[in-house]
Structure formats: C-alpha cells, structure tokens
Amino acid sequence: MSHIKASTALAAIARQNTRSFIHGNFGAKSTVSHHGFTNRTASSKIHAALEALRHNYSTFNSFAHTGYRSGNVAIDASTQVRSTGEYNSRILALKREGDLIGVEREFNRMKSEGVALTTYTYNLVLDAHASLRSVGHKSFRLLEVYTEMLNMGIVPDNFTYMVTVRGLSKRDVEVNFLLETLENLPWKTSKFDDEFYKRLESLRSEGNLDHAMSIFESTRIRNNVHYDLETCNSLLHALAVNGRTVEALVVFQYIEAQQMQPSASTYASLIQAYGMIGDTGSASDCLREYETIVQRLPQHDPNFLYCALIAAYVKNGEISEAIDVIEKRMPENNVASNVTNYYHLIKELCKKGYYDVAHEWYGKMSMEECLPLPNRAIHETLLFHYSLADKYKEATEVYEKMVKADIIPRYNELAAYIYASIENDPDRVCDLIDRAIKDNMVPDIPLIEHVVSGLIDSGRNVAALKIFDNMIQLVLCRGLGYTLSKLNLIADSLLNDSRITLEDALALMIIYANTSTNTSYNTANSSMHHARRNFRFSHAMNNALLDKYIYTKDQYGPPPLSKREYGLLFKAAIGQTHDEHTPTTAETFTKRIFSILEDSKLHNALPTRKLSDKIHQHLLQTCGPEVAQNWAALTSTDSIRWPTAEEIRESDKLYHLCCQTTTVDSALVVKKVRDMIAGSVYPTPEVMGHAIRNVGKAKNIERSKELFDIALEVANVWNNSLKNHAIYLARNNMVISYATVGNIEEALSLYYQVLENGQALDSNAYASLLLAESDKVFDEADIAINMYKEAKQFNVKLNLYFYNVLISKVGKARKSDYVWEIYKDMKSNGIQPNAITYGALITACIRVRSEEHAVQLFKEMETSPNVQARIGPYNSMIQFYTWDLQDRSKALYYFDQLKARGMRPTEHTWKLLIDAYAAIEPYDMQSAMTLFDQMRKEEVYPAPTHFASLIYAYGMKQNNIESAIDTFESIFTEHKLRPDESAYQALFESLIEHQRLGQAEDYRRRMLEDDKVHTTPYIENLFIRGYGDVGHWEKAEAIFLAMKDTDHKEKGTVLREPSTYEVMVKAYVKNGKVREAKRVAELLERKEFPTTVKESVANLLC
Known part of the structure; x- marks a missing residue:
C-alpha cells in the first residue's frame, strides 16, 4: 500500500507509531496529524490489563500440567485421560450439532464430577460460544469461560x-x-x-x-x-x-x-476506520489500493467496499462525493451498482439528517427504470427516521407503500411510526397496535405506556382501555409474566387519572377481575404465575375507584351498575381498610359499605353470598358483632349444618393424602378437595387446616393459598361456632405456610387477623413465625420473648419445636436468665429436651462465657439415653475453648470425644482445630499444617476458610504479616482455589492491624474485580475502622454511604449491619467530627436495631 503511505500524513505517522508499538517502543508522547487527529497510545486501562495479563501468563506457564485438579477433588491419573477424552468427544459432538446448551451442560458436569479440564476442553467450549451463540442473545459467556480457564491455571x-x-x-x-x-x-x-x-x-x-x-x-x-x-x-x-x-x-x-494477503474485508475495515476520524482521503486511497489488487483476491462481492466509502463520505458531509462513488467510480471499475449501495446511501443520509436528499433518491428509485426499486430495508430505514424526525407525512407515505406492497415492517420501525402517530394521528393508533399484534409482535411496555397516555391526553379513553385490554389478553396467552407485572403499574396510573370516568374505571377493574380469575391462560412459567397472583387492585386504585363512585353519586345519584360492578365497589371498600399508610377507620368503612349496599339494592345488585360473608367477617373483626349482625340480616342467613358421617370418612382419606410433608402431591390434594366439594361433601376444618399446612411446608405456596381460599368458603357451610373455628384453623395454618417460604408480610397479616379476633396462634405457627422473622429483624430475641408471653397468656399448649426455636433466639441475644426460665418452664410441662435443645442451651451458655453451665449441660446430654448425639454441640465446645477461652487441651478433648462417638468431623471442625494449633500459644504450626493432610485422608478437602485460619493466626496472633500474605497468595498459586470472603477478611484485618492500609486497598480492588467474590458488611467495617484510625474519615464515610440500609433490596448492594453504624460513629468521633457522628446516631435511632447497640453508640457521644 505504498501510495497510501505517501498520500496521507496521518497514515505515515500512525504507521511509524505502530512499528514502534509492535517492537515494544510505542511511547506515551502524542503526535498530532495535519487533520487534527491525535495518534495516542492505547489507553492506560488497556496497558494495566496488559501488564496483569502478562503477569498471569508467566504464572500460568509455571504450573505443572500433570497435577491439575478441578476444585478440591484429586483426580486419579489412570482414569484422567479416558474420562477427559470421553467428555471432550461428547462436547465436540454437541458443538457440531449446534447445541450450545448441551455443550454447557457437559462442561459443567465435568467440573462437578471433578474430571480434569484441558486446554482442548476449554477450546471446544470457547469455540462453541463464539460460533453457536445467536446474535442478539443476551447471554455472552465467552470472556467468562476464558477468564475461568486462566484462573484454573490451564495454559491457552x-x-x-x-x-x-x-x-x-x-x-x-x-x-x-x-x-x-x-x-x-x-x-x-x-x-x-x-x-x-x-x-x-x-x-x-x-x-x-x-x-x-x-x-x-x-x-x-x-x-x-x-x-x-x-x-x-x-x-x-x-x-x-x-x-x-x-x-x-x-x-x-x-x-x-x-506476510498475509489482506482481503476485501481488511480494506473495507480500513476505509471505515479512516471515515470515522474524518480522513476520507485516506479512505479513498484504501479503496484505490484495493482496486489495484482486486484481481488477486478470492472471488467476492466488491459492493460492500464501495458502501463503506459511501458511508465515510456521507458521515463527513461530502454528499456529492458519495453519489459520485455510485455514478462514476463504480462504473469506472466495472462494478455494477445494486440496491445495497442505494440503501447505504439513504441510510447514512437519514442518520446525518439529510432527509430531503434521502427522499429525493427514494423517489428516483421508485420512478426511474434504470435504478433498482426500493427494497424492504430502504422502506424500513425511511419509516424509522422519518417517524423520529417529526416528518409524519413522509413516514405515512412510506408506510402506505409498504402496506400496499405487503411489506411487514420490523418491530422497531413500526413502533417508531406508532410513537409518531400518537401526536400526529391518534385515531390510527389502535389499528396500528392491532396490526402489530396480528403480525405476531408484542408491543413493549414503554410504548404501551406512551400510547395509553397519549390517547387519554386526546380524550380517547375507550380506545386507551381497549388497547390495555388487548395487551393483557396477549401477554396472558403467551405467558409473558414480566410484561403483565409492568402493565399493573400502568393500570394503577391510569385509574388515578382524573380524566378517567367511573364507567372507564369499572371497565378497567373488570379487566383485572377477568385476569385474576381466568385459569385458561398460560401459567406454566413461574414468573407468569407470580405476575398473575400480583395482578390485583392496589390501595391507590381502590381509593381512586371509590372517589369516582362518590363523585358520580353526588352529581347524578346512585349509578345504575350491574351486580358485578357493585361487587367491585364492595371489594374496593374492604381494600381501603388494609391501606398501610392511610387505612379507612371502622366508622368510615361501616358508613361506606352500607351506603354501597343501599345503592346496590336500588338496582337489584346485592353482593354474592361469598362476598357478603367476607364483608360480614370483616365487619365482625373491625366494627363488632352488632354491626355484623345488621349486615347479615340485610343480606343473608346462617347455615346450621355440622359434618356428616360421609364427610368425616372422606376427610380421613384426604388427611392420609397429605400426611407426608415432603412428598405430598399438592395437585392431588387440591383435586381431592375440589372433587369432594363438587359432590357437596365438605372437608372438616381440622383436615383442611392440615392440608393447608402440609402443602405449604412442601413449598407449594400457590396451592396452599388455593386451599386457604377454599377453606374460608367452605367455612360458611358450618354452624357458627364451627365456622369460626374453621376460619381460625385456616388462618393459623396459612401463617405456617407463608412463614415456611419466607413471606413474612402475608404471615403477619394473618397473624394480626387472628389476634384481632381474640385468638392466638398454635405452638407450631408461633415457631414458624419466629423462624421466618430471623432474616427480617435484628431484635428477634425481644420478639421471641413477647410471643412466648403472648402464647402463655392465651394458654397455648407449647411443644418441643417451639421451645427449641425460642431458646435458640433468646440465647443468641445473650439473655441467659430468660433461657434458664424458658428451659425450666419446658421441663415443668413434661417436655423432654432433645439434641437440638441441648445444642441451643450450650450455645446460649457459650455466648455469656458460662463454662460451668456449658460443661454441665454437655455431660447431661451425653448421659441422656434418649438423646441422639449430633456434631453441633461438639463443634460449639471446641469453638468455645479455641476462640473464647484459648484452651487447646480442652478443645482437643472434645475433638477426641467426637471421634470416640464415631462422628465425622465437618469442615468447620477442621477449621477450629487449625485455630487451636495456630492461634493459641504456644503456636504449633507444624501440627496445624499436618491437619491439612489428615483432612485429605478423611476426604475433606481444604477450602479457603481453612487458609483464612492460617492467615488470621499469622497476621493477628503471631505478628507475622509476611507469612499471612504468602498464605493468602498460595490459596490460588499453589492450591488452585479462589480466595473467598473469609480469606479476604482475615487478610484485611491483618494488614490493617499492621498499618498496611494501602496494601489492603490493593487487595480490596482485586477482590472487587472478582465477580465470584463479594464484599461483606464485616469487611467494609474493617476499612471504615482502618480509615478512621489513620485520619481518613472521608474514605470511611464514602464506604458507609455506599452501603445500603437493611430494607434495600437492590442486587449487589452491601447492607449496613448495626455494627456498621457503631464503627462509623467511632471513626467520626476519633477525627473530631461530632456533628457527623450524631447524624449517623440519629439514623441508627430510627432503625429497629437492638437497644444495646443504640446505647453503645449513645455512650460514644457522651
């Protein structure tokens, strides 16, 4: 390419730089060409990555290939080649079949089974990802697999x-x-x-x-x-x-x-590269160089090179030169122009805003026989750009020609035209949406949002609701759960729009009602099922509907609505009482519900029996029996039936269907219940409660809720006293179901309903609620004690399950007096402790450092003939003597006892033993290291947490920071493991303790760059403390502010623990920032954190 070098200073300068770059001398100094373009080195980010990569390569090249292990599992050399070869053959076959999912499946199976991975294995997987992944598919794992290969020490x-x-x-x-x-x-x-x-x-x-x-x-x-x-x-x-x-x-x-021969693609890319920086002269020279050697190149279509030059010219405003490429240069070189050249010309003209020129060429192509007719791509690009450029007339002209030619535009092009039509021709929008759906497209949520809003703006409410309804039917039929959940938000906004009438609002509510009750749609996927369950009236929607009802009634009198429409008003009134922000008072609810009832009577639209009973129950709970009886007298009569002998027999069969919690066939249970009801044979309340609980414990919460709803309906069949008992059992057991799956909000809602009815949960429900609370609150001990007192007040018969949960919760909070009181109460009620009870009691003693009580309980446990030994209490005692009392001999005594009982040490047991030798004076590192070999013999492979013990021992106990660092590095370099959070925390604590905060920052950056390792509140606390100690309170503050409160649910965030507030206050106080410290203390005071933490922080500010 000699004449390219001679013709442009930019190319000459760049080539000189690239030669230096290739020989390793590409300096940082910039050279500016006469075009004003700066020829810079690669970015510093790339250089940094390059250096890291070179370091990794030197490290990887030092690895021995013969000793590769997948994870922690050793591979037998005699079977390694055969197993690896078999898997590689399988992966190769799947790759040839185009099955990327199958390739990933076999690759993951290799890793999980500990089969050795080779360079060839990774090459197969990388090639599969590079060649088989569909364009536009969101998942792109090529770089992830390549990085994993490097981290595994496998040489590319x-x-x-x-x-x-x-x-x-x-x-x-x-x-x-x-x-x-x-x-x-x-x-x-x-x-x-x-x-x-x-x-x-x-x-x-x-x-x-x-x-x-x-x-x-x-x-x-x-x-x-x-x-x-x-x-x-x-x-x-x-x-x-x-x-x-x-x-x-x-x-x-x-x-x-x-010495490779550049191809046509090479020259096309060079033309594009020069065009991007405005050097069209060099771009043209590249094409000229290509034209001189084109005969030596393999057969190809030359048009795309001329398209590249056309694009370069238009991009830089040289329109006549672009046209000359088609009209002069291509004929001169015997290259026939085709529709593709004109497409690129028109597309680039539109992108640069030369619409008149683009339209002129579109007209020429349509009219002049010597030019090719516009194809689909030209129509689409014009439709798209005209629509966005507010050239609606031209866009419509193009769209009409597409319809006439039976050309279906792609989604984005049609969406752009729909978007333009909202303002320019709103009457056309419904037809365009229908056309999109007919052509198998699903309009996206933002477009529908703009369409509905635009139609309301122009007074076309009916059209807006029609589109909304059509969208719901579409997403239901196709099972698009995510889209349905977003439509819910649009509906909320729509109903609260003052321009929506009562008639419109009820039409929207009916759409909702149809959606929540129709079971014929696709609910096979979990997201769709979840969306269907949550597609319901919000509090804002209830308020808006009733406001419209009141306004309409005040203006025109009681509206002539159907039974179903009045039913929606009744439900909205009930919904208002559940508004957590501004719930309707009992007096307002009573007045409103009876007013709606009076209006419904005028139009012969009384509520259904089911709805009437629901309102009756709500009135009973919120307004008292007198108001509820008044409602009952106006709407319905009570049944006086008791279960028949046949119902008791069939209920017994139902009971046996759901007696095995983990293997219960939820669908079969529900079918049995529905079959019974279809034959007017109703399950007894006790068995219905049992079914609700066991289906819920099997984690099938939707089926459990279905049974709960059935139970409330069936309760209306029974005599009043049995009916109330049936409702109680249904709620009590549904609390257990919700608590089992962690849905604490729904569980508490039912719990409060039970309390408001003057009742209490049973022992199992209280225990389940306490377990579910643990992940949501910090003062769980206080909650546990209050529930215990409440249960005692209601004379609830407490069982072992409840006592075990209670002792565990209270013991964690170091409330030893309460623990012994609860234990004494338990034994006085004739309930004998089991291994779980002893484990919780021993842990409670350890937390308050009560060695005497811990030892006493341990001996009691060992001598009890009815208690089956578990490893937990043994680990607790070893940990107690290792971490708290620093007594190696006693720690080893309990390890010997564990072995004597025939129990197998866990990973945690081995970690504690390493601590016992490495972190208790006199330090015995040789014995600590020997444990690693002993672990392997017992088929427990060392994990990062075991090395974390060594790091902590070296750095924090033995004052040997260099050994701590070496041990951390060896996790990867020698043992081929990825350091986890525990290893990083031990290293950070050691480095900060030894005033090596800068080095700790370097390792923190390394940790954050590893997407498999995530920082924790305790790691962040270390840095807050470290920065505070050396006067960098701003850095401590930055970390604190980057963390989120405990109610923040965004993925990837680090939550503040109670201790985070305390350590931040200490950092401020130490640096004289008392005002800032008080601000954090005020934040803490508003949180539901333990009182002891708040008092500790308050003392810092005294």
Missing part, C-alpha cells in the same frame, strides 16, 4: 487466543450496533420500567474490544502464537466501528508483518 494455546479474540471482536460489533439502535428509541423511556436503562448500562460496560485488544497486544510477539487473517479482520472491523484507527493500523501492520 494459539487456537485459544484466536477464537477468544475473534469472538470478543464480533460481540463488540454486535454491542455497538445494539447501542446505536437502542439509544435512538425514544419510546423506550418509561417511569415504570428501568430495564431498558439497565440493559444499556450493561452493554456499555462489557468492554469486549478492550479485552480482545489486550489479549492481542500481549501475545502477538510470541513465537508460538500466530493470528490468522480471519481473526485479524474481526478485530480490525471492531476497531474500525469504534473509531480506534491507530489500533486498527496496529492490527493491519501485523497482517503485513506476517
């Missing part, structure tokens, strides 16, 4: 580098295209849906090209690495698309240095 070969660089480059081009497309879709903005923004951010953060270039830079000078032309072209194309021309020239120089 030439093919590894080529397939990874090629795959990353292609993905980057794909991401670039997606971003260019998505960033130009104005209807994607939504106040309800942030997934669009998250996707954009995710795409922007992938950094595929940086990784590809880093790998290429670090390996291209190796003698054993040679990149083929296809890989170089892929990388060159990605660099060109991103306008990274200097680096593109580096790749081109490599092609020349390797």
Whole structure:
C-alpha cells in the first residue's frame, strides 16, 4: 500500500507509531496529524490489563500440567485421560450439532464430577460460544469461560487466543450496533420500567474490544502464537466501528508483518476506520489500493467496499462525493451498482439528517427504470427516521407503500411510526397496535405506556382501555409474566387519572377481575404465575375507584351498575381498610359499605353470598358483632349444618393424602378437595387446616393459598361456632405456610387477623413465625420473648419445636436468665429436651462465657439415653475453648470425644482445630499444617476458610504479616482455589492491624474485580475502622454511604449491619467530627436495631 503511505500524513505517522508499538517502543508522547487527529497510545486501562495479563501468563506457564485438579477433588491419573477424552468427544459432538446448551451442560458436569479440564476442553467450549451463540442473545459467556480457564491455571494455546479474540471482536460489533439502535428509541423511556436503562448500562460496560485488544497486544510477539487473517479482520472491523484507527493500523501492520494477503474485508475495515476520524482521503486511497489488487483476491462481492466509502463520505458531509462513488467510480471499475449501495446511501443520509436528499433518491428509485426499486430495508430505514424526525407525512407515505406492497415492517420501525402517530394521528393508533399484534409482535411496555397516555391526553379513553385490554389478553396467552407485572403499574396510573370516568374505571377493574380469575391462560412459567397472583387492585386504585363512585353519586345519584360492578365497589371498600399508610377507620368503612349496599339494592345488585360473608367477617373483626349482625340480616342467613358421617370418612382419606410433608402431591390434594366439594361433601376444618399446612411446608405456596381460599368458603357451610373455628384453623395454618417460604408480610397479616379476633396462634405457627422473622429483624430475641408471653397468656399448649426455636433466639441475644426460665418452664410441662435443645442451651451458655453451665449441660446430654448425639454441640465446645477461652487441651478433648462417638468431623471442625494449633500459644504450626493432610485422608478437602485460619493466626496472633500474605497468595498459586470472603477478611484485618492500609486497598480492588467474590458488611467495617484510625474519615464515610440500609433490596448492594453504624460513629468521633457522628446516631435511632447497640453508640457521644 505504498501510495497510501505517501498520500496521507496521518497514515505515515500512525504507521511509524505502530512499528514502534509492535517492537515494544510505542511511547506515551502524542503526535498530532495535519487533520487534527491525535495518534495516542492505547489507553492506560488497556496497558494495566496488559501488564496483569502478562503477569498471569508467566504464572500460568509455571504450573505443572500433570497435577491439575478441578476444585478440591484429586483426580486419579489412570482414569484422567479416558474420562477427559470421553467428555471432550461428547462436547465436540454437541458443538457440531449446534447445541450450545448441551455443550454447557457437559462442561459443567465435568467440573462437578471433578474430571480434569484441558486446554482442548476449554477450546471446544470457547469455540462453541463464539460460533453457536445467536446474535442478539443476551447471554455472552465467552470472556467468562476464558477468564475461568486462566484462573484454573490451564495454559491457552494459539487456537485459544484466536477464537477468544475473534469472538470478543464480533460481540463488540454486535454491542455497538445494539447501542446505536437502542439509544435512538425514544419510546423506550418509561417511569415504570428501568430495564431498558439497565440493559444499556450493561452493554456499555462489557468492554469486549478492550479485552480482545489486550489479549492481542500481549501475545502477538510470541513465537508460538500466530493470528490468522480471519481473526485479524474481526478485530480490525471492531476497531474500525469504534473509531480506534491507530489500533486498527496496529492490527493491519501485523497482517503485513506476517506476510498475509489482506482481503476485501481488511480494506473495507480500513476505509471505515479512516471515515470515522474524518480522513476520507485516506479512505479513498484504501479503496484505490484495493482496486489495484482486486484481481488477486478470492472471488467476492466488491459492493460492500464501495458502501463503506459511501458511508465515510456521507458521515463527513461530502454528499456529492458519495453519489459520485455510485455514478462514476463504480462504473469506472466495472462494478455494477445494486440496491445495497442505494440503501447505504439513504441510510447514512437519514442518520446525518439529510432527509430531503434521502427522499429525493427514494423517489428516483421508485420512478426511474434504470435504478433498482426500493427494497424492504430502504422502506424500513425511511419509516424509522422519518417517524423520529417529526416528518409524519413522509413516514405515512412510506408506510402506505409498504402496506400496499405487503411489506411487514420490523418491530422497531413500526413502533417508531406508532410513537409518531400518537401526536400526529391518534385515531390510527389502535389499528396500528392491532396490526402489530396480528403480525405476531408484542408491543413493549414503554410504548404501551406512551400510547395509553397519549390517547387519554386526546380524550380517547375507550380506545386507551381497549388497547390495555388487548395487551393483557396477549401477554396472558403467551405467558409473558414480566410484561403483565409492568402493565399493573400502568393500570394503577391510569385509574388515578382524573380524566378517567367511573364507567372507564369499572371497565378497567373488570379487566383485572377477568385476569385474576381466568385459569385458561398460560401459567406454566413461574414468573407468569407470580405476575398473575400480583395482578390485583392496589390501595391507590381502590381509593381512586371509590372517589369516582362518590363523585358520580353526588352529581347524578346512585349509578345504575350491574351486580358485578357493585361487587367491585364492595371489594374496593374492604381494600381501603388494609391501606398501610392511610387505612379507612371502622366508622368510615361501616358508613361506606352500607351506603354501597343501599345503592346496590336500588338496582337489584346485592353482593354474592361469598362476598357478603367476607364483608360480614370483616365487619365482625373491625366494627363488632352488632354491626355484623345488621349486615347479615340485610343480606343473608346462617347455615346450621355440622359434618356428616360421609364427610368425616372422606376427610380421613384426604388427611392420609397429605400426611407426608415432603412428598405430598399438592395437585392431588387440591383435586381431592375440589372433587369432594363438587359432590357437596365438605372437608372438616381440622383436615383442611392440615392440608393447608402440609402443602405449604412442601413449598407449594400457590396451592396452599388455593386451599386457604377454599377453606374460608367452605367455612360458611358450618354452624357458627364451627365456622369460626374453621376460619381460625385456616388462618393459623396459612401463617405456617407463608412463614415456611419466607413471606413474612402475608404471615403477619394473618397473624394480626387472628389476634384481632381474640385468638392466638398454635405452638407450631408461633415457631414458624419466629423462624421466618430471623432474616427480617435484628431484635428477634425481644420478639421471641413477647410471643412466648403472648402464647402463655392465651394458654397455648407449647411443644418441643417451639421451645427449641425460642431458646435458640433468646440465647443468641445473650439473655441467659430468660433461657434458664424458658428451659425450666419446658421441663415443668413434661417436655423432654432433645439434641437440638441441648445444642441451643450450650450455645446460649457459650455466648455469656458460662463454662460451668456449658460443661454441665454437655455431660447431661451425653448421659441422656434418649438423646441422639449430633456434631453441633461438639463443634460449639471446641469453638468455645479455641476462640473464647484459648484452651487447646480442652478443645482437643472434645475433638477426641467426637471421634470416640464415631462422628465425622465437618469442615468447620477442621477449621477450629487449625485455630487451636495456630492461634493459641504456644503456636504449633507444624501440627496445624499436618491437619491439612489428615483432612485429605478423611476426604475433606481444604477450602479457603481453612487458609483464612492460617492467615488470621499469622497476621493477628503471631505478628507475622509476611507469612499471612504468602498464605493468602498460595490459596490460588499453589492450591488452585479462589480466595473467598473469609480469606479476604482475615487478610484485611491483618494488614490493617499492621498499618498496611494501602496494601489492603490493593487487595480490596482485586477482590472487587472478582465477580465470584463479594464484599461483606464485616469487611467494609474493617476499612471504615482502618480509615478512621489513620485520619481518613472521608474514605470511611464514602464506604458507609455506599452501603445500603437493611430494607434495600437492590442486587449487589452491601447492607449496613448495626455494627456498621457503631464503627462509623467511632471513626467520626476519633477525627473530631461530632456533628457527623450524631447524624449517623440519629439514623441508627430510627432503625429497629437492638437497644444495646443504640446505647453503645449513645455512650460514644457522651
């Protein structure tokens, strides 16, 4: 390419730099060309990644290939090759079949079964990801697999580098295209849906090209690495698309240095690269160079190179030059122009805003016989850009021609036109949405949001509701749970719109009612089922509906509504009483519900029996028996039936169906119940409660809730006293179901209903509620004690399960007096402790350092003939003497007792033994190290947590920080494990203790870069304390502010523990920032944290 070198100073300068770069002398000094373009070195980020990569390669090259282990599992050498070979053959076959999921499945199975992974294995998987993944598919694991390969210490070969660089480059081009497309879709903005923004951010953060270039830079000078032309072209194309021309020239120089013949794709990318920086002269020269050698190249379509030059000219405002490419240059070189050339011309003209020129060429193509007719792509690009440029007349002209030619536009192009129609021709929007659905498209939520809002703005309420209803039916039929949940938010906003009438609001509510009761739709996937369950009236919707009802009644009198519509008003009135922010008072509810009843009577629209009974029960709970009796007298009569002999027999059969909690067939239980009811044979309340509880314990909460609803309905069949008992049993057992799956809000709601009715839960329900509370609150001991007192007050018969949970909760809070009181009460009630009870009691003693009581209880447990030994209490005693009392001999005594009982030590047991030798004076590191071999003999493989014990012992106990660091590094370099949070925490604590905060920061950055390891509140607390100790309170504050409160549910955030507030206050106080310390203390005071923590912080400020 001699005349390219001579014709442009930019190319000459860049080539000189690239030569230096290839020989390792590419300096940081910039050289500016006459075009004003700066030829810079690769970014510092790439250089940093490059250095890290080089370090890794030197490390990986030192690994022995013969001793590779997957995870912690040793591989038998005699079977390694055969097993690996079999798996590799399977993966290869699946790759050839195009089954990427199957490749991943076999790859994961290899790892889980401990089969040795080789370079060839990873090459197969990498190649499968690079070649089989569908364009546009969100999952892109190529880089993840490559990084895993490096972390596993498996040395890449030439093919590894080529397939990874090629795959990353292609993905980057794909991401670039997606971003260019998505960033130009104005209807994607939504106040309800942030997934669009998250996707954009995710795409922007992938950094595929940086990784590809880093790998290429670090390996291209190796003698054993040679990149083929296809890989170089892929990388060159990605660099060109991103306008990274200097680096593109580096790749081109490599092609020349390797004496490879550039292909047509090579020249096309160079043309694009120059066009991106405004150097159309060099772009033209590249094409001229191509034209001189085109005869020597393999057969190809030359049009795409001319398209690249056309795009370069238009991008830089040189329109006549772009047209000359088609009209002069192509004929001069015997290249026939086709529709593709005109498409690229029109597309680039539209992108740069030259709409008149684009439309002129569109007209010429439609009219002049010598030109090709516009194809689908030209119609779509014009429709899209005209719609977004507020050229609605032109967009409509194009759309009508597409309809006439039976051309179905793609979704984004049609959506852009729909979006433009909202303002320009709203009457057309419904037909366009229908057309989209007919053409098998699903309009996205933000578009529907804009459409509905726009139609309401123009007074087309009926049309807006029609579109909303059609969308719901569409997503129900297709099982699109996520879309349904987002429609819920739009409906909430819609109903609260003052321009929506009562008639409109009720129509919307009926849509809701149909959605929640119709079971014929696709609910096979869990997201759809969850969305269906949550597609219900919100408090705001209830308020809005009743406000519209009151307004309409005041203006026009009681509205003539149907039974179903009045039913919706009744339900909304009940819903208002459950509003957690502004619940309706009992007096207001009574007045409103009877007013609606009076209006419904005028129009012969009394509530159904089921709804009437529900209102009766609600009135009984909130307004008292007198009001409830008044309602009953006006609406219905009570039944006086008791269960028949047949019902008791059938209920006994139902009981046996659900007597096994873990194996209960939930669907069969529900079917049995429904079959009984269909034959007017009703299950007894006790058996219904049993079914609700056991189906819930089997984690099938939807079926459990279904049974709960049936139980409430069936309760109306019985005599009043039995009816009340049936409702109690249903609620009590549904509390257990909700608590089992962690749905504490629903569990507490039913719990309060039971209390409001003057009743209490049974022992199992209280215990289940306490267990579910543990993940939600910090003062669980106080809650446990209050529930215990409540249960005693109601004379609830407490069982062993409840006592075990209670002792555990109270013991954790170091309330030893309460523990002994509870234990004494338990024994006085004739309930004998089991191993779990003793474990909880011993733990409670250990927490208050009561050695005498702990030993006494342990001996009592060992001598009790009815208690089966468990390892937990033994570990607790070993931990007590290791961590708290620092008595190695006694710790080893309990280990010997454990072995004598024939129990197998757990991973935690071994960790405690390592602590006993390494962290208790006199330190015995030789014995500590011997434990690792002993573990392996007993088939317990060392994990990072065991090395964390050594790190802590060296750094915090033995004052040997260098050994602590060496031990941490050895986790990966020698033992091929990934350091986990415990290892990092031990290292951070040691480094901070030894005033090596800067080094701790370096390791923290390393930890945060590892997507498999996540920081914890305790690690963050260490840095807050460390920064506070050395006067860097601003850095401590930054960490504290980056953490979130405990009610924050965003994935990936670090939550503040109570101790976080305390350590932050200490850091402020130590640095004289009392005002800031008080602000944090005020935050703490508003939290539901233990009183002891709040008092401790308050004392710091005294």
